[in-house]
Amino acid sequence: MSSKVYFIPLADGQTEADQANAMGKLFELSDAASVVAENDFVAIKLHVGEHMNTTHIKPELIREIVERIKLKGALPFLTETSTLYKGERENAVKHLLHAHRHGFGIDNVGAPFIMADGLSGTSEYEVAINGKLHKSVKVAREIMTADAMIVVSHPTGHVAAGLGACIKNLGMGLASRMGKMRQHSNMSPEVLNDSCKFCQKCIKWCPENAIVEKDGRAFIMTEKCIGCGECLAVCRFDAVKYDWGAESGFMQRSMAEHAYGVAKEKDGKCIFINVLVDMTKDCDCFNVKQEKMIPDIGILASTDPVAVDKATMDLTAKAHGKNLAEMAYKHHDAMIQIHHAAEIGMGSIDYELIKF
Numbered sequence: 001m002s003s004k005v006y007f008i009p010l011a012d013g014q015t016e017a018d019q020a021n022a023m024g025k026l027f028e029l030s031d032a033a034s035v036v037a038e039n040d041f042v043a044i045k046l047h048v049g050e051h052m053n054t055t056h057i058k059p060e061l062i063r064e065i066v067e068r069i070k071l072k073g074a075l076p077f078l079t080e081t082s083t084l085y086k087g088e089r090e091n092a093v094k095h096l097l098h099a100h101r102h103g104f105g106i107d108n109v110g111a112p113f114i115m116a117d118g119l120s121g122t123s124e125y126e127v128a129i130n131g132k133l134h135k136s137v138k139v140a141r142e143i144m145t146a147d148a149m150i151v152v153s154h155p156t157g158h159v160a161a162g163l164g165a166c167i168k169n170l171g172m173g174l175a176s177r178m179g180k181m182r183q184h185s186n187m188s189p190e191v192l193n194d195s196c197k198f199c200q201k202c203i204k205w206c207p208e209n210a211i212v213e214k215d216g217r218a219f220i221m222t223e224k225c226i227g228c229g230e231c232l233a234v235c236r237f238d239a240v241k242y243d244w245g246a247e248s249g250f251m252q253r254s255m256a257e258h259a260y261g262v263a264k265e266k267d268g269k270c271i272f273i274n275v276l277v278d279m280t281k282d283c284d285c286f287n288v289k290q291e292k293m294i295p296d297i298g299i300l301a302s303t304d305p306v307a308v309d310k311a312t313m314d315l316t317a318k319a320h321g322k323n324l325a326e327m328a329y330k331h332h333d334a335m336i337q338i339h340h341a342a343e344i345g346m347g348s349i350d351y352e353l354i355k356f
């Protein structure tokens with residue numbers, strides 16, 4: 001069955017005020033607020049961007065959503081989970097202070113920020129899904145307490161999954177720490193001795209202290225590695241090698257199954273919004289200022305997380321010849337996550353684009 005994906009185009013380089021205006025209009029024209037009832041706890045899942053990131057979705061757009069949810073007499077809150085890697089979002093205390101610095105404080109957005117997975121990522125809930133990889137998945141507990149969910153995603157390329165959009169924002173972004181580790185469990189990187197300059201950056205950033213010095217080079221202790229990919233991300237000498245073919249596929253499928261676990265008990269109570277603005281090669285977790293790879297396209301909304309990601313791939317391909325994932329990491333087949341999500345019953349890759 002075909003799903004509806006609503007679309008407001010945006011010319012490249014619009015101001016934050018113009019983007020916010022488009023978000024408000026899309027929310028109203030798509031009747032997104034119909035998933036919310038009076039007194040509902042409404043989780044707004046977002047990503048506030050790492051310390052140096054400047055291309056994350058701006059708080060002005062989120063405020064538009066918050067205001068419209070409040071008009072329904074519901075109780076919106078912003079939500080996120082702690083990261084596996086070390087950084088400004090590694091626990092609830094750092095994450096909330098950082099969110100405030102990036103403009104996501106209650107004074108600016110109008111809703112409180114409540115971490116979905118507790119103080120350090122361990123507050124979780126196990127959801128039975130009967131998937132192809134997992135019989136059950138571990139997701140952030142407070143997301144199960146919420147009555148409705150608005151998932152606001154910023155599509156980008158992704159170093160391990162090819163595409164980071166709605167399915168990733170749900171699957172990785174709302175998994176508990178254990179859930180995240182499980183999605184990475186098939187990743188086992190190794191250091192290429194000839195390329196390693198022993199700058200020690202990977203040693204500093206590895207969250208599990210799994211990297212040590214051996215013969216003047218970095219060495220990864222496989223038994224301690226959780227496959228988070230942080231060493232790959234920080235190495236500037238291409239000295240960390242992953243077997244992308246098998247491992248990205250597993251990660252994408254596992255991510256789709258975790259996404260399914262997050263959304264499946266909220267049937268009819270979710271809206272998925274993809275903001276196709278400032279799309280970069282790497283995701284907003286990267287602690288660097290990035291340039292956008294392609295001109296802006298607009299904002300999409302749907303009740304179907306699979307359709308909204310498929311539309312993201314199609315619209316970027318139509319505008320630029322190659323889809324976002326192909327432009328960012330051509331060695332990945334990022335359609336794996338989309339097809340797998342459709343196969344396990346999360347949504348449809350067939351959709352009707354309704355342009356305003």
Ligand code: SF4
Nearest residue numbers: 196197199200202235
């Ligand atoms: S970051 Fe790269 S070059 Fe530096 S020590 Fe680690 S593997 Fe070697």
Ligand code: SF4
Nearest residue numbers: 206225226228229231
């Ligand atoms: S060695 Fe493993 S745990 Fe450490 S940063 Fe690399 S992928 Fe993550």
